[in-house]
Amino acid sequence: MKVASVQVEISDDESKAQRMHRVGAMLDELEGYDLIVLPEIWATGYFSFDRYEEESEPIDGPFTETFSAKAKALGAYLFAGSFVEKDGENLYNTSVLFDPQGHRIANYRKIHLFRYGSDEGKLVTRGDEVVVVETKLGKVGLATCYDLRFPELFRKQVDLGAELLLVTSAWPHRRLMHWNLFNQVRALENQCCLISSNCAGMTRGTFLGGHSQVVDPWGTVLASGGEQETIVKTEIDLKQIQHIRETFPQLKHRILT
Numbered sequence: 001m002k003v004a005s006v007q008v009e010i011s012d013d014e015s016k017a018q019r020m021h022r023v024g025a026m027l028d029e030l031e032g033y034d035l036i037v038l039p040e041i042w043a044t045g046y047f048s049f050d051r052y053e054e055e056s057e058p059i060d061g062p063f064t065e066t067f068s069a070k071a072k073a074l075g076a077y078l079f080a081g082s083f084v085e086k087d088g089e090n091l092y093n094t095s096v097l098f099d100p101q102g103h104r105i106a107n108y109r110k111i112h113l114f115r116y117g118s119d120e121g122k123l124v125t126r127g128d129e130v131v132v133v134e135t136k137l138g139k140v141g142l143a144t145c146y147d148l149r150f151p152e153l154f155r156k157q158v159d160l161g162a163e164l165l166l167v168t169s170a171w172p173h174r175r176l177m178h179w180n181l182f183n184q185v186r187a188l189e190n191q192c193c194l195i196s197s198n199c200a201g202m203t204r205g206t207f208l209g210g211h212s213q214v215v216d217p218w219g220t221v222l223a224s225g226g227e228q229e230t231i232v233k234t235e236i237d238l239k240q241i242q243h244i245r246e247t248f249p250q251l252k253h254r255i256l257t
């Protein structure tokens, strides 16, 4: 199964429309891929909190329409990352997954909002639903950035059957070591494949970490981006998950469930 993680550079001189257009063109080179993953609030820019209200959209707005059409055109599962969703009076950090026919098959509202040097906790309402969705590729769990620090979220996803963990992020470079560790450990401890997409570039005084990655259920990093905008491409074998779970049945040996 061919997978790609699109590591988008965020700069302050690019508008949402420009970035959506540019990233749309990057996706056009991914014909033949089965699953494509994008980062967190990449169109507005995660750290552009002053733009959240004005650039927020309903769940069936232009952002999801654009990437539903893109998934259909590519014939791929597309985890379009997150955007600022408006529902009533509330804003959410909402990520969306489309199937190869362009249907939105899941949306996940970030549960653990980031409050350290970030206005997210003041502006955004937290989600309250753990999301795992059945796909032709396997059962997929969705998570967003700071969620990576909370192992219980991923364990709940595994309890719901997750085999493939998708993580959309805007993780700063200054905590890159944590990012790298969490990517490997969440895959390893849950015996899942994990695909993350992080933003790159310098925005609002924060240098974003890049290093989007694909990690197998043994904890091996199969592919990783560097610090620049790039597309991380590799292949994964979901049969390996069942094999590892059967031959090294750590998940069956849990006592404190």
Ligand SMILES: O=C(O)CCC(=O)C(=O)O
Residues within 6 Å of the ligand: 046, 113, 114, 144, 145, 146, 147, 149, 170, 171, 172, 175, 178
């Ligand atoms: O946990 C971290 O260090 C970064 C989290 C973050 O940037 C986010 O949740 O957007």
